[in-house]
Amino acid sequence: MQQHKQLVVILETAIIAAFAMALTYIPHTTGVSAIELNYGLIPIAVLAMRRGLVPAAWAGVVWGILDLILRGIGGGSVLNPLQGILEYPIAFTLVGLMGLTFASFQKAVRGSEKVKASGYAFAGIIIGTFAKYFILFIAGVVFWGAYAPKGTNVWVYSLIVNGGSALFSTVLTIVVVVLLTVAPQLFVAKDGKSFSTKAA
Numbered sequence: 001m002q003q004h005k006q007l008v009v010i011l012e013t014a015i016i017a018a019f020a021m022a023l024t025y026i027p028h029t030t031g032v033s034a035i036e037l038n039y040g041l042i043p044i045a046v047l048a049m050r051r052g053l054v055p056a057a058w059a060g061v062v063w064g065i066l067d068l069i070l071r072g073i074g075g076g077s078v079l080n081p082l083q084g085i086l087e088y089p090i091a092f093t094l095v096g097l098m099g100l101t102f103a104s105f106q107k108a109v110r111g112s113e114k115v116k117a118s119g120y121a122f123a124g125i126i127i128g129t130f131a132k133y134f135i136l137f138i139a140g141v142v143f144w145g146a147y148a149p150k151g152t153n154v155w156v157y158s159l160i161v162n163g164g165s166a167l168f169s170t171v172l173t174i175v176v177v178v179l180l181t182v183a184p185q186l187f188v189a190k191d192g193k194s195f196s197t198k199a200a
Contacts, residue, residue, distance in 0.1 A: 005191045012051065012055070013055045013059045014062065017059040017062035019040075019043045020063045023040045024040055035168065037169055038165065038169040039172070040063060041170075041172075042172070043059075044056055044059055044098065044128075045173050046177060047059055048096060049098070049105050049124065051099070052102040053099030055096075055099075056096035057094075057096025064090070065089055072087075083139060091132045091136055097127050099124065100127055105117055106187075106188070108120055110184075114182070118181055122174055122178065125177065126170065130166070133162050133165065137159060137163070138158075145158070
């Protein structure tokens with residue numbers, strides 16, 4: 001029975017990673033050069049609130065590797081192995097930190113405290129997206145500084161591009177996930193299986 005539950009979590013994680021990757025192919029440029037909406041953060045956030053930090057982190061790993069192979073290398077977004085690993089598997093894994101508020105979120109959802117649940121989801125999403133885009137911000141300075149418009153400070157350039165992407169993507173993810181809390185069954189796994197600490 002335990003193995004069955006673990007298999008269910010693994011399957012959910014794989015499906016979410018594939019879904020996040022599929023969403024990447026939806027046009028997501030905001031109109032400002034290099035600033036993008038990252039729709040894939042939404043299913044990862046749902047998984048983080050449903051299963052916890054570890055499954056969300058694993059989904060991020062898989063998503064990052066898929067994005068690296070399918071879009072990064074072919075799209076010319078990989079300058080060298082270090083930059084590729086940093087901006088894809090590592091940065092995407094950190095999205096799993098959304099699951100840090102999993103236990104409190106679960107307690108609120110199971111107690112039908114929708115406002116509290118929304119607040120914990122909000123906090124988790126902020127943490128996960130900040131971690132991802134902080135890595136991208138640093139990588140933008142170190143690896144992409146040469147591509148900044150002439151006369152533009154590389155730190156400012158990276159902050160505008162990655163900060164803008166982080167802001168738009170975070171707001172979108174928070175809005176969608178908070179709206180989804182009206183359907184608590186989406187976040188409560190029937191098997192109760194997770195890889196996080198129990199709610200207090």
